[in-house]
Amino acid sequence: MLENFWYAVELSHEVGTTPTPLRLLGRDYVLYRDGQGRAIALDNQCAHRGASLALGWVEGGCLRCPYHGWSYGTDGQCQHIPADAPGTPIPKRARVQSYPVQERYGLVWMFVGSPDLPADRRPPIPAFPQFESPGRPATYSRHVFDAHFTRTMENAIDTSHALFMHKGAIGASNAPQNTEIDDYEVTLAEYELAASLPIKVNRLNGVMRFVLQQDDPEAHKSYRFALPNITYSAVQFGRYKIESIMVHIPVDDETTVVKSVNIRNFLNRVPGLGHWLDGNTAQVGNKIMQEDDVVVKTQVPQVAPYSDMRQELLVASDATLIAYRKLLKQYAGPAELPEDVIPAERVAR
Numbered sequence: 379m380l381e382n383f384w385y386a387v388e389l390s391h392e393v394g395t396t397p398t399p400l401r402l403l404g405r406d407y408v409l410y411r412d413g414q415g416r417a418i419a420l421d422n423q424c425a426h427r428g429a430s431l432a433l434g435w436v437e438g439g440c441l442r443c444p445y446h447g448w449s450y451g452t453d454g455q456c457q458h459i460p461a462d463a464p465g466t467p468i469p470k471r472a473r474v475q476s477y478p479v480q481e482r483y484g485l486v487w488m489f490v491g492s493p494d495l496p497a498d499r500r501p502p503i504p505a506f507p508q509f510e511s512p513g514r515p516a517t518y519s520r521h522v523f524d525a526h527f528t529r530t531m532e533n534a535i536d537t538s539h540a541l542f543m544h545k546g547a548i549g550a551s552n553a554p555q556n557t558e559i560d561d562y563e564v565t566l567a568e569y570e571l572a573a574s575l576p577i578k579v580n581r582l583n584g585v586m587r588f589v590l591q592q593d594d595p596e597a598h599k600s601y602r603f604a605l606p607n608i609t610y611s612a613v614q615f616g617r618y619k620i621e622s623i624m625v626h627i628p629v630d631d632e633t634t635v636v637k638s639v640n641i642r643n644f645l646n647r648v649p650g651l652g653h654w655l656d657g658n659t660a661q662v663g664n665k666i667m668q669e670d671d672v673v674v675k676t677q678v679p680q681v682a683p684y685s686d687m688r689q690e691l692l693v694a695s696d697a698t699l700i701a702y703r704k705l706l707k708q709y710a711g712p713a714e715l716p717e718d719v720i721p722a723e724r725v726a727r
């Protein structure tokens with residue numbers, strides 16, 4: 379649905395010389411590193427008889443199919459057919475598609491779209507300079523959602539559910555009377571949106587209470603969404619900041635793998651306490667994703683209804699979602715659902 383974009387598809391450290399299968403938007407690819415350590419992305423099905431190249435191995439920088447041993451260069455062209463006599467020409471069609479790849483912020487980005495689109499006309503990889511060389515190693519997390527990626531992304535930039543649904547996990551006030559969201563601005567750029575809002579935190583949990591006890595507890599949360607599959611969130615308590623890039627990998631219509639890269643700008647010099655905080659943050663993050671998962675997979679329709687906002691009833695605090703759907707509408711073409719399947723009670727009057 380969103381073509382001609384750089385998709386973040388994997389954490390860099392999870393791609394090595396052992397081929398890794400990647401299922402994206404219902405298609406199968408294989409990722410691996412060549413002899414120089416460059417990340418390579420190819421179609422996964424061998425041109426010979428369709429075996430999975432991800433079951434093969436890297437040999438001299440080429441990827442060898444496990445079935446009859448055809449060997450593919452990084453451009454996807456077959457370079458060796460073991461069963462042919464030496465000197466036999468290799469058919470031109472003995473190739474698989476290869477895809478442009480870049481690595482930024484500890485993530486592998488693959489360009490999904492027309493091979494004819496000139497490189498300088500590709501939309502850019504979003505800018506996250508603070509992730510280029512963080513003050514301490516990033517931490518990572520992962521969750522598999524049984525939901526469409528438009529829904530998991532919306533969930534990640536949905537401002538009003540966090541204090542309501544995750545209040546236990548984030549140590550927020552005892553809602554619901556204290557969960558109203560003040561009006562906030564959403565900035566829309568060509569391929570992304572951003573918003574920042576104050577959050578009300580009456581009670582900090584565990585280690586955060588200890589770390590921040592001397593500091594101004596005024597808290598802000600910032601959100602970004604960048605086409606096609608990135609959300610970002612930051613929580614700032616005074617001068618302390620925890621930031622995450624979340625990659626929503628659309629496996630198929632029913633499954634989205636969310637992987638995140640997390641950094642913070644404090645406790646860099648207190649390894650023991652830092653380690654403890656990382657563990658605590660990961661635990662809280664996992665609890666939050668579990669809580670999200672239970673609800674997000676029940677949403678109807680399955681694909682966020684970006685073509686026709688009337689299919690849901692969005693209110694002022696949903697400003698990020700309204701902006702998100704505008705971007706989708708602009709770049710993704712019409713949504714699948716025809717208008718006549720809108721349940722009448724969900725049409726705003």
Ligand code: FES
Nearest residue numbers: 424426427443446
């Ligand atoms: S199927 Fe790959 S070499 Fe035959």
Ligand SMILES: [Fe+2]
Nearest residue numbers: 533540666670
């Ligand atoms: Fe959530």
